[in-house]
Amino acid sequence: MNKLTIKDIAKKFNVSISTVSKALNDSYEISDATKEKIQKYAKENNYKPNFNALSLKNRSTKTIGIILPTMLNYFFAQVFNGIEKTALERGYKVITCISNESYDKELEIIEMLSNGSIDGFILSMSKETEINANFSHFQETIENGIPIVMFDRVASAIECDKIITDDFNGALNTVEHLYKSGHRKIGFVSTLSNLHIGQQRFLGYKKGIETVGLPFNEEYVINIIDTDYKKYEEILSPFLKKNKLDSIITTGESAAVASMKAALKLGYQIPKDMSVIAFSNGILARHSSPKMTTISQHGELMGETAATILIDRLENKLTDFTKKVIKTDLVIRDSSK
Template identity: 80%
Template sequence: MGKLTIKDIAKEFNVSISTVSKALNDSYEISEATKSKIQKYAKEHNYKPNFNALSLKNRSTKTIGIIIPTMLKYFFAQVFKGIEKTALERGYKVIACISNESYTKEVEIIEMLSNGSIDGFIVSLAKETELKENYKHLQEAIDNGTPVVMFDRVAQTLACDKVITDDFNGAQNTVETLYKSGHKNIAFVSTMSDFHIGKQRFLGYKKGLENVGLSYNDNLVINIFERDYKKYEAILIPFLQNNKIDSIITTGESAAVAAMKAGLKVGLVIPKDLSVIAFSNGILARHSSPKMTTISQHGEQMGETAAKILIDKLEKKHTEIVTKVIKTDLVIRDSTR
């Protein structure tokens, strides 16, 4: 059994949580008999008061903890901007932590901040956490009464508020748009096939092909597991040389820039011979040459939405659990014909 909670003691004696709390705090409102019985049980079972749970009842810090998986994606900077803007408007401060895609780090951050220093969390999962599918640390926070709102990379199985991108439809619509503008050999390059969102984008790609009557071809799909984006280009050159490809959808910007460079190296003119579209929110797209067509994810709006949901929950403005889907838009620039 894990740590004994006030909830467990209440269950044991079939009394309310507040009765247990009062008994443990030696309140005069509780009879001596009940008090000693509960205190004795708590002591025997090594009960440690969870100051987090106590302080949540008693005070609010007006601070929100944000955990993002990496600093390297502009998307997360955008989300952060949206969260901070909304939090400030509502009188909340934010503490931001980076899990660096590490499960252990994510657990440590949650533990560190769960000592009563924040009122709630906004979290996007670390890659390792998602691969392990171990969300116990988040479940514990929720069980202790700390609201958690997840965004973008969310745990499907956790009962908490979520804000997600419409990844499936984003990819599906993009395939249809490419087909309408005359593309027949549409490739899909994923650097996140391990992630639920990567899988959704891939499924959307397949559905899009089906919708327009193109058959799915395994050779036109490449999953890159290399962490170093500098190596993407070397992977994509043979991919373009060995297959007939007139357009590429990538799950992120770095891969799209690499695809454009690889295209140029094998003698393709962009967008005349090769159209490139990225899921993104980024700076790269505006500064790449040619400027990149993107499936925009509206990071700032996602952040604003997550912060609003969390603060509304903290201020008891809503109690039901919600999943908000942020629609994507195709921003047409110069990398598509």
């Protein structure tokens, strides 16, 4: 008889994979009745998590699993380059999967690759996983002897190696830079306010405003959540028109490009009337018109660091978990004074 999987249980009760996972992990999000019948069925049918990892612990595949939350963000492509380069140099192959910001997809990928296909994971959490704080699949993976290195979006509740950007100081330093360049009406555009990295960037901005002695004005902050980037421009146009800002910091490049387009249509000249600075330092920034000033997160370095740490751990060169913070730099181009 084939081994019972989470998918089989989901099919049996006509629920999602994540519901089964939560029920098996005794999550408070699932009703007791549902939990009880799923747990009972799993027990009766001798369900074991699909991690043969324990028996495979000593069998090295020299392969690393990479899970990225999206392909639409150039930052993740930079991280991937860094991981792949370092992995190849050290004799490892990589398998790359995209979770598309979905918890179910992320869980499916981890289950699929944890059957002996890979030795360890490098991953950045999906938006759904972070917002719902569903981390049990990471814990289970680590307990089964498969190490995880998290980057950029990390779960503080999980004990593993982590590499993050210094988001807070990145934003704070940018406010100070704008202030020194003569800006006084500094706005903040966030498309990540429901994620920790977005919150850190906002707190850095707020602290920066305070540090330079400007009054904090809530009107100068706009949060755009779960909106298609094609709609950013029409959302930003009234925001810019109303506040007559002389500069803005955005949490990503798409929002910065949309801000510039909206500002130009309102008759602003960039950077004469308004400076625009974005987090990340990708293709959009170099090809936008004017070329965009960015807060570089050094994606490639982040990837190299993640791969080095994971491989060192796989080769028993590490004992304690590490948390590395990658400092940001301001790359000045034509969109700021």
